Amino acid sequence: MADKMHLKLTINGEQFETLCEPRELLIHVLRERFNITGPHIGCETSHCGACTVDLDGKSVKACTLFAAQAQGATITTVEGLASPEGMHVLQEMFREHHGLQCGYCTPGMITRAWRLLQENPDPTEEEVRFGMAGNLCRCTGYQNIIKAILAAAAIMNGRDAAADDAVKTPEEVA
Ligand code: FES
Ligand code: FES
Numbered sequence: 330m331a332d333k334m335h336l337k338l339t340i341n342g343e344q345f346e347t348l349c350e351p352r353e354l355l356i357h358v359l360r361e362r363f364n365i366t367g368p369h370i371g372c373e374t375s376h377c378g379a380c381t382v383d384l385d386g387k388s389v390k391a392c393t394l395f396a397a398q399a400q401g402a403t404i405t406t407v408e409g410l411a412s413p414e415g416m417h418v419l420q421e422m423f424r425e426h427h428g429l430q431c432g433y434c435t436p437g438m439i440t441r442a443w444r445l446l447q448e449n450p451d452p453t454e455e456e457v458r459f460g461m462a463g464n465l466c467r468c469t470g471y472q473n474i475i476k477a478i479l480a481a482a483a484i485m486n487g488r489d490a491a492a493d494d495a496v497k498t499p500e501e502v503a
Pocket of ligand 2: 428429430431432433434435465466467468469
């Protein structure tokens with residue numbers, strides 16, 4: 330058995346430490362050692378995005394990153410997006426626009442959308458579709474997810490989300 334390493338992370342503003350083996354994946358350390366279960370395990374092959382977390386300002390798939398590679402990093406998960414005042418506007422808009430059904434993809438979707446809106450605060454619909462391409466949903470058909478993200482962007486830019494409500498079909502975007 331390999332020597333254990335002393336892993337230190339800042340997650341959602343709190344310090345976490347553990348001894349882990351170099352082979353352990355970040356998603357397993359988050360969920361099983363720290364009980365941070367917002368990021369889900371789907372494909373474990375970097376395809377579905379259910380495990381998406383934010384690591385030092387980038388969206389990453391925690392199922393294909395060794396925890397050791399995150400040593401010293403600052404991580405945000407879906408649990409870290411709400412504030413004492415309430416849910417994040419993205420969370421509100423996913424609820425408002427029914428951007429989920431089973432909810433399995435939702436923590437990864439919202440965490441990725443949160444970073445996307447920091448990279449591009451007022452994206453077009455096409456830019457949202459492109460920016461979210463690494464996150465798969467087997468339930469919704471994506472329309473309401475895109476609508477929710479655009480509505481959140483509109484609100485964050487001081488516009489009336491209802492006025493921005495028309496989302497095209499993928500065929501219309503193409
Ligand atoms: S579980 Fe990580 S991308 Fe699917
Ligand atoms: S809501 Fe079920 S996988 Fe997206």
